[in-house]
Amino acid sequence: MRSLIDPLDLSVMETNQLLDLADRIAENPGNYSGVCKGKKLATLFYEPSTRTRLSFEAAMLNLGGSVLGFSSANSSSASKGESVADTIRAVSCYADICAIRHPKEGAPLRASKYSKIPVINAGDGGHQHPTQTLTDLMTIRNKKHRLDHLTIGLCGDLKFGRTVHSLIKSLARYEDIRFVLISPEELRAPDYITEHVLKERNIPFEEVESIDDVISKLDILYMTRVQKERFFNEEDYIRLKDSYILTLDKMRGAKPDMAVLHPLPRVNEIALEVDDDPRAAYFDQVQNGVYVRMALIMTLLEVEHA
Ligand code: NCD
16 A cells, blocks of 8 residues: 655656646546545644645546545544544545645654554654645646656745645756746745755756846746744734735746746735746646646556556
8 A cells, every 4th residue: 555745755757657647647537537536535633734735636527436534623523632543543434545735744654553454644743745746746747748858946934835845856866957946035945855956966957036137047937925823923024924925027038938827825925926827836726736636636546547
């Protein structure tokens, strides 16, 4: 039985195969409408979510399965003090697969140790978010027709942004990838990413504070929200929250085929005027999120398919 806790739980080959399946699903979703008939997905969300939870649920419903779960810690026995280990033991009796989002780093990994069913990490604190990464990879591949030979700019809260950490880990395995990390000093990517993922493997990267200085060389610009809920004090959040606002004026300096991604939710980081620019890919990501999650559920449940 397999779980997906960290993006590296899938090899490059498995990742590519999963993206191929997601592309086939996107072309013809109807072909997959009954493949998970009789199967149940549990969504255990201890933190707020719109897209991740609903896209997991939509994915399972699209496959002909059904869904159950909770969408806040308050409405689960966590509020009575139950451990994740005990909760997952119970959920293993009700469902065939589960997606778990938790504010504590490592909670989904811990759950997977006690689980009898595949566990999918739907975001653990400021740590990892592997299914958003699959969504991002599918979108990049569709826009650029490759996942190698790319210069990727990641901008905003690189410290607490779990989608950033997972995307860097996964993309760093492809050939000739260069990263441009754009953030205020206080929100730089953690050492375990810069030291252990990038430096140790000689992957070229630079850390800068200004988008304007680097936008012209980017193939992808991945914008992120400042992660308010992970700040210890409000003052720091208020000081940093509007560090970057991508406008059409800034986009004038970018390549005509650069793609702008954002995991969403957006707060202020991308001006609404950018939404109509053909380079804006963040609403494509939302749609792709359903297809990759359909592909992932099928893969982890080892569902036979064409
Ligand atoms: C992200 C998350 O939850 O980490 N959202 C998402 O899943 N699409 C990004 C964010 O909350 O800023």
